[in-house]
Amino acid sequence: MPAFLLVTGCASWPWRGDANTQTHGAANPLVLSVLSDWQHQTFPGKQASVYQNVLHDGRPALLAGADSSASMLRHKLYVPPAELTHLQFSWKVPALIANADMGLRDADDSPVRVVLVFEGDRSKFSMKNAMLSELAQTMTGEPMPYATLMYAWCNTRAPGTVIINPRTDRIRKLVVESGEGRLNQWLDYRRDIAADFEAAFGEAPGALVGIGLMTDSDNTRSKTKAWYGPIRLVGR
Numbered sequence: 001m002p003a004f005l006l007v008t009g010c011a012s013w014p015w016r017g018d019a020n021t022q023t024h025g026a027a028n029p030l031v032l033s034v035l036s037d038w039q040h041q042t043f044p045g046k047q048a049s050v051y052q053n054v055l056h057d058g059r060p061a062l063l064a065g066a067d068s069s070a071s072m073l074r075h076k077l078y079v080p081p082a083e084l085t086h087l088q089f090s091w092k093v094p095a096l097i098a099n100a101d102m103g104l105r106d107a108d109d110s111p112v113r114v115v116l117v118f119e120g121d122r123s124k125f126s127m128k129n130a131m132l133s134e135l136a137q138t139m140t141g142e143p144m145p146y147a148t149l150m151y152a153w154c155n156t157r158a159p160g161t162v163i164i165n166p167r168t169d170r171i172r173k174l175v176v177e178s179g180e181g182r183l184n185q186w187l188d189y190r191r192d193i194a195a196d197f198e199a200a201f202g203e204a205p206g207a208l209v210g211i212g213l214m215t216d217s218d219n220t221r222s223k224t225k226a227w228y229g230p231i232r233l234v235g236r
Contacts, residue, residue, distance in 0.1 A: 038073040061227040070216035079208040090229035105166040117210035120146030153177040
């Protein structure tokens with residue numbers, strides 16, 4: 001993503017909850033229907049991707065379409081570190097984006113991303129990340145999150161690979177699907193949030209403060225689409 005998209009997009013999540021932020025955990029699980037309680041986050045200078053509720057293959061789904069575009073849906077919440085459990089999600093991808101490479105800033109597109117945003121001690125930021133956070137605060141009124149973890153489908157890298165964002169190491173992508181072998185079918189996942197965060201960042205996670213969905217094709221100037229199923233926080 002270009003610098004302004006990094007700052008106004010993935011870096012523009014609410015840093016702290018407000019009176020309307022719901023607290024979730026083992027005793028109060030989260031179930032997010034597609035487009036229910038989501039905010040559509042657009043980016044300055046970018047064509048927005050399109051998200052709409054549909055019934056696909058007999059199941060409720062969110063159809064996401066991108067045409068040289070980038071935007072995301074996001075949902076604010078608050079899950080304390082001790083209450084982090086598992087995340088269930090599903091998606092169906094009909095085709096990969098040719099020439100996309102999430103490790104390259106000018107090719108960082110993906111038909112599907114599930115995004116998790118975490119609190120943490122931002123005094124640990126490098127000078128570069130501190131400057132990005134200040135820029136995000138100036139441009140959006142919200143500082144850059146301490147850490148952002150994305151579950152993504154990569155064209156070539158093996159599942160389990162961690163891709164560090166080329167502009168900031170506070171955004172990391174965990175490959176959960178790769179290549180063309182399982183295209184055009186519904187795939188269901190159950191991920192251990194704390195374990196995945198530790199694998200990606202090498203430390204224990206802070207509170208989970210946001211969940212997002214993002215389908216983008218702005219860097220490769222291409223078209224893509226995918227379907228997402230409901231998202232659930234479930235017990236161990």
